[in-house]
Amino acid sequence: MxxxxxxxxxxxxxxxxxxxxxxxxxxxxxxxxxxxxxxxxxxxxxxxxxxxxxxxxxxxxxxxxxxxxxxxxxxxxxxxxxxxxxxxxxxxxxxxxxxxxxxxxxxxxxxxxSGQTLCALAISEPNAGAHPKHLTCRAESTGDGIVLTGKKAYVSQGPHADWFIVLAISDEVADRKQFSAFIVPRSQRGLTLATPERGQGLASHSHCGITFERCELPAAARIGTPGRAFEEISQPMRSLEDVLMLAPIAAAIRLQLELLAGIPEGKIPTEELTPAFCLSETVSELGLLSARRLGQNAIPPDLSALVIGARALIEQSQSLIAPWMSLHPKLETLGKDIRLLTSIGQSATYKRAARLARALAPTGG
CATH class of the missing domain: 1.10.540 (Butyryl-Coa Dehydrogenase, subunit A; domain 1)
Incomplete structure (x- = not known):
């Protein structure tokens, strides 16, 4: 067929x-x-x-x-x-x-x-990314409150958000930074949003930077366990997004294929696109199955190896479709979005998968 x-x-x-x-x-x-x-x-x-x-x-x-x-x-x-x-x-x-x-x-x-507002998560910082070793934004306790000082970068949905979950250094133990999370309203004095950053795609998913200049918060603004925000929020968030975006990426590939299917037969060799269709179906099933696995335990399993494998299939599908991207303007738009989504957090995901692989290696003795 x-x-x-x-x-x-x-x-x-x-x-x-x-x-x-x-x-x-x-x-x-x-x-x-x-x-x-x-x-x-x-x-x-x-x-x-x-x-x-x-x-x-x-x-x-x-x-x-x-x-x-x-x-x-x-x-x-x-x-x-x-x-x-x-x-x-x-x-x-x-x-x-x-x-x-x-x-x-x-x-x-x-x-x-109710859809009246959005919430943004602020972790990454200028010239530092989201690596905890390089983050500098601090939360100082004042006895009856908290003072935030520092900058955040590439805050997804920041331009449209009225609430921000902000991760900041709240302590250092044995030279190791401890992070806490705080809920901060957009109207808070000392919070300034930068001009929205121009990205490379993902329409309606905008970004901006934030500056906190002695931004005073009540103690009740802290959420989660003090000093554990990276473990409770940052790491799970990245893993969940990686897995949960696989199925919609497969849907985007399917949209590309439907656009190509509407082009008169003869312009596109069938044998080239049938494998791309099969790859999109495989990624779709992997995305749905892995998403269900996330909810089987209170602590989600590490599915980074599966994510990397699925992303490899996505890249293969895009290579197969690439020769015909110019046949419809929406093909390239979807292609850019797909490439962006598969590159987000790529380095951190690969490092997690590498740790899993090393655990399989036999120990000496």
Whole structure:
């Protein structure tokens, strides 16, 4: 069975399923899905349909990651915007952080779940990335409160957020930095947002820097265990995003293939794109299966090796599609988004996988 026949047979079924999950939403204008804009009307309609809550499992140990991955595929297919999906996924994960570790964050949670605002996570710093050894932003205790001083960079959704989860050094033990997390409102005195950074893609998923100049916070602004924010928030967040974006990336590849399927036969050799279709289906299943594995235990397993393997399949699919990217403008846009998503946190993910590989090596003796 040729590639064109496979895609033409499955497109109606997938589109029907998408319509059932996202009924009667206002389609975002093309100008809304850009790096500098955010589709607030669509976002609030998604919230009204319950897309920003209701993904908890019965035991409340963690969100239903399998359901989230499936919904992420649906959202990507509906709007052909991996950046919008990344924004949605990020809000769900930040809501989980606030519900899990926040003590006085009910107002913040309600605002995010209703689609009225966004929450951003501030970890990375200028010329330092997110490596804890190189971070310098500090949180000094004043007895009855906290003072934040320092800078953050590349804060996802920072330009549109009204709340920020900020990781800062709160102590040093045996020359090792200890990080705590704080919830900070956009209006807080001493917080200044930089001009939004121009990225390379991911429409509606914008970034900016933040400066904290003696930003005074109440002690209640601290969330999570003091000194454990990197272990409780930063590391799990990176691992969860890596896994949960696999299925929507597969959906983006499928959109590319559907665009190519609409081009008159004869211009594209079928034997070239059938393998790309098979690779996208494999990544989709890997993404859904790995997402379900995340929720099987209170502490998610390390799936970094699986993520790297899936990303290799994604790169292969893009190599197969590359000769025909110029046939439709949306092909290259999706291709850029896919490349960006597979490169995020690549070094850290590879290091985690390398540790797993070293653990397999026989010990001497």
């Amino acid at each position: 040729c590639f064109f026949h496979i895609v033409s047979q499955t497109m109606p079924r997938i589109r029907t399923a998408t319509a059932r999950m996202l009924p009667e939403l206002s389609p975002p204008l093309e100008r809304e899905l850009t790096e500098s804009n955010f589709p607030l009307t669509l976002w609030r309609e998604l919230a009204a349909l319950g897309w920003l809550k209701g993904f908890e499992t019965p035991n409340q140990l963690c969100p239903d990651y399998g359901q989230i991955a499936q919904a992420a595929m649906t959202l990507t297919r509906a709007y052909a915007s991996p950046g919008l999906t990344m924004s949605w996924l990020g809000q769900l994960l930040k809501l989980d952080i606030l519900k899990r570790y926040g003590n006085n964050t009910l107002n913040c949670i309600e605002e995010i779940e």
